[in-house]
Amino acid sequence: MTIERLLATDDLPDGTVRALLDRAAELKQRPGAGDELAGRVLGLVFMNPSLRTRASFEVAMLRHGGHAITIEPGRGVWGFETRVGVTMDGDAAEHVFEAAGVLGRYVDALGVRAFAAGESWAEAREDRVIRQFAERAGVPLVNMESARRHPCQGLADALTLRERLGEPAGRRFVLAWAWHPKPLPTAVPVSASIAAARLGMEVVIARPPGWDLDPDDMAAIGSVAARAGGSVQVTDDLDEAVAGAHAVYAKSWGRLDLFGRPEEEAAARAGLRDWRITAERMERTAGGRGAFLHCLPVRRNVVVDDAVLDGPWSAVLDQAENRLHVQRAVLLAMLGGDGP
Ligand code: CP
Numbered sequence: 374m375t376i377e378r379l380l381a382t383d384d385l386p387d388g389t390v391r392a393l394l395d396r397a398a399e400l401k402q403r404p405g406a407g408d409e410l411a412g413r414v415l416g417l418v419f420m421n422p423s424l425r426t427r428a429s430f431e432v433a434m435l436r437h438g439g440h441a442i443t444i445e446p447g448r449g450v451w452g453f454e455t456r457v458g459v460t461m462d463g464d465a466a467e468h469v470f471e472a473a474g475v476l477g478r479y480v481d482a483l484g485v486r487a488f489a490a491g492e493s494w495a496e497a498r499e500d501r502v503i504r505q506f507a508e509r510a511g512v513p514l515v516n517m518e519s520a521r522r523h524p525c526q527g528l529a530d531a532l533t534l535r536e537r538l539g540e541p542a543g544r545r546f547v548l549a550w551a552w553h554p555k556p557l558p559t560a561v562p563v564s565a566s567i568a569a570a571r572l573g574m575e576v577v578i579a580r581p582p583g584w585d586l587d588p589d590d591m592a593a594i595g596s597v598a599a600r601a602g603g604s605v606q607v608t609d610d611l612d613e614a615v616a617g618a619h620a621v622y623a624k625s626w627g628r629l630d631l632f633g634r635p636e637e638e639a640a641a642r643a644g645l646r647d648w649r650i651t652a653e654r655m656e657r658t659a660g661g662r663g664a665f666l667h668c669l670p671v672r673r674n675v676v677v678d679d680a681v682l683d684g685p686w687s688a689v690l691d692q693a694e695n696r697l698h699v700q701r702a703v704l705l706a707m708l709g710g711d712g713p
Contacts, residue, residue: 376706378507378514381522383567383593387600390571394532396702396711397695410439413708416480417443417517418472420453420487420502425669426517426525429697430484433704442480446472455487455502469502473509482513482707489520489558492633498587513707515700518560521590525703526668527564529695533688534572534620536695537664542573542602544619545659549611550580551676552646556627556638561668563590565622566605570598576605579614581645584628611648618658621686622666623650623677652680664688 374392382390415434417427427443434441446453446467453472454465461468476483487502503519516524534541546569548562562578563586569576576598578586585591585607598605608614615621631638655665665677665686673679681687705711 374706374711376513376703379524379703379707380503380507380514380516380519382524382527382564382571383522383597387571390528390531393528393699393702393706394535396705397528397532397698398535400701401695401698404436407436408438409705409711410434410437410708413439413482414480415439415441415482415484415704415708416476417441417484418476418486418506419443419445419517420485421518423486423517425693425696426484426486429700430517433697433700436701437705439704439708444476455505469505470509473506474511477510477512480512482515482704483510484515484517485519486517487519488560489632494587494629494632497632515703515707518558520558521560521563521587523560523564523668525696525700526561527568528699528703529692530565530622530666530668531568531572532695532699533666533692534569534574534664536691537688538619541569541619544574545617546574546576546620546622547614547618548576548578549614549621549623549650550584550648551623551625551650552642552648553625553672553676554639556632556635557625559586559590559626559629562586562622562624562626563594565624565666565668566594567597569620569622570594570603570605571601573601573603574620575603577614577618578605578607579611580607580609581648582609583630583641584626586626587629612654612657615654615663616657618663620664620666621650621655621658623671624667625676649675650677650681652678652684655681655684655686658686662686666692669693
């Protein structure tokens with residue numbers, strides 16, 4: 374199995390996703406070192422903070438004999454300009470066009486994290502930074518979370534659902550919007566829904582009216598679900614959604630029609646603090662034993678109560694661990710260790 378780039382799992386054939394998940398499950402049983410990536414260097418560019426993504430990619434390279442370098446533009450590295458055709462007389466000293474090209478001459482593959490930014494969703498949804506890197510780097514590229522997708526998180530979510538549920542097809546997956554003090558990106562909720570849809574699950578998106586995901590992303594979830602024999606529904610009744618659910622994935626995201634207007638978005642969100650996963654809600658899941666998922670980091674007692682995170686439902690540490698194993702599988706497929 375070889376992969377040239379990983380921008381979104383919906384770009385990958387079903388068989389490739391299945392093979393990556395199988396390989397990750399196998400690697401999980403083999404935590405010890407190998408030397409498949411000896412002499413290989415992975416560059417990690419973080420335009421935004423990270424704990425899991427950074428640590429798990431660095432460890433994945435180390436575990437297989439390779440090395441990772443981490444670049445944080447604006448922190449000991451020139452700030453990057455990302456706008457096209459702009460006169461660069463502001464703070465940013467280096468255009469992403471040159472930065473991508475230069476890094477591509479040094480490393481064997483690149484990972485890039487660049488969240489949605491700017492004043493309008495119409496602009497942010499174009500995912501300019503990850504596309505600029507993809508066009509200019511000239512080496513294999515992994516999306517480490519962009520405006521639209523977080524494919525490695527989605528793969529880890531799928532592996533966790535397989536581990537927790539055995540055969541996830543036909544079971545109910547609830548994506549539960551949660552209140553949060555800041556408007557967060559939609560890459561994770563979309564990627565998690567695509568992951569569940571690809572497993573043939575009944576995906577239920579519970580969100581307050583107005584917090585709809587991008588229509589193209591909804592179409593992507595629907596198309597994956599239709600192929601896998603699953604379904605997608607949207608509801609504004611969280612309690613009804615979690616009743617009988619096999620997995621509840623909590624995630625906050627910002628209202629896209631108020632993107633770039635955080636004060637208005639916060640005002641619209643006021644009064645929605647009850648959109649939180651409590652032990653009472655988890656007791657109402659299938660047999661009272663539904664799995665609780667979240668990509669982390671998570672705000673305790675804001676998004677989800679202590680009793681859930683510390684209770685039998687929580688799969689969040691498995692999800693985080695699985696980031697490491699799916700990324701080992703991705704890197705081996707990308708850098709030659711798992712060649713055809
Ligand atoms: N889930 C996730 O991507 O975590 P980090 O933001 O810490 O990398």
